[in-house]
Amino acid sequence: MxxxxxxxxxxxxxxxxxxxxxxxxxxxxxxxxxxxxxxxxxxxxxxxxxxxxxxxxxxxxxxxxxxxxRKELLIQVLLDDLFESYDKLLDDQVRQPDLSTQDRLRLVIEICLEDIARMRTTRLFTELWALANHNPFIADRVRAFYQRVHDVIAEYVAALNPALPADDVRTVAIFISASMEGTTPFAGHLKPWADRMPALIRIATSHLVRLAQTITSEEVHGLSGTM
Missing domain, CATH: 1.10.10.60 (Homeodomain-like)
Structure with a gap:
């Protein structure tokens, strides 16, 4: 039997x-x-x-x-839930009719960096990156999460810099995202330069927004100033 x-x-x-x-x-x-x-x-x-x-x-x-x-399925659901919570935050604070596109991108950058400074986010994403290093499924789920983040940023870059081709918009969005995420091991929760995060936020909200507005396709492709 x-x-x-x-x-x-x-x-x-x-x-x-x-x-x-x-x-x-x-x-x-x-x-x-x-x-x-x-x-x-x-x-x-x-x-x-x-x-x-x-x-x-x-x-x-x-x-x-x-x-x-499998634990991989848990990661998938956790990341989906996490993005949904961020998307709701964007609805509540960023996607407001009285805000300019410039202010919306500035707010996205500010919200992301303030979140990185929190213990939950500093620890969560460093551990997700560690899992992704050795697990292709988790790596793909993390990539999909950041793809959605890049989509949000790219929407504002495209609106601020309409002359920039779509593929270059994507590159700039990835650069802005990488610039923010790169602060995690340096200025995240209890990291060596955590006390500098407020200054980093001021620099990022000013210069990354300006970059989004003014960068050209020639600069993206390294053609500026070539003979």
């Missing part, structure tokens, strides 16, 4: 097609996601296992793996 499969957790979605399906908003899934975030932030990439996450939220490993059979 074949052994019977273990029954699903009490709040598993009805008629779930296979393990790994989940429904946002259920008590179990929310508890798993919160525990996963705590483990990643407080203990790091090395501790980010299904077993450790199960212990953190007081569940059996089988209950966690029913919803998320």
């Amino acid at each position: 074949q052994a019977q499969a273990a029954p699903p957790p009490p709040d598993a979605p009805a008629q779930a097609g296979r393990p790994g399906t989940y429904v946002r908003g259920t008590e179990t899934v929310d508890a798993i996601l919160k525990a996963a975030l705590r483990v990643l932030i407080n203990e790091g990439a090395g501790a980010f296992t299904i077993r450790r996450i199960a212990a953190e939220c007081g569940m059996k490993v089988g209950n966690v793996s029913y919803h998320f059979p």
Whole structure:
């Protein structure tokens, strides 16, 4: 006789097609996601296992793996939720009809750098980068997250600099994003120059916006001043 499969957790979605399906908003899934975030932030990439996450939220490993059979799926959902929270913040603070495009880009830069200075973001993204170094699936999910960030920045760069070709707009958006993310190991939470972050924000909001407005395609391609 074949052994019977273990029954699903009490709040598993009805008629779930296979393990790994989940429904946002259920008590179990929310508890798993919160525990996963705590483990990643407080203990790091090395501790980010299904077993450790199960212990953190007081569940059996089988209950966690029913919803998320691989830790990579947890990362995917965490990143999706994170971008949604940032997008809501943009709706509340940036996408306001009385703000100019210049002010909107300035606010995006300010919000991102202020967020980088927080413990949660400093630790979360450094651990995500560590996981991405050794896991192609997570690397692709992190890339997709930043692609969405670049889309937001590119929208404002294109509006501020309409003469810039679309591919160059994308390059400038990546540069602005990289300039912000690059502050993490230097001026993030408890990093060596964290006290300089307010000054870095002032420099970035002034000069990166000016760059977006004035850079030319020739400068992007290194053609300026050539014979």
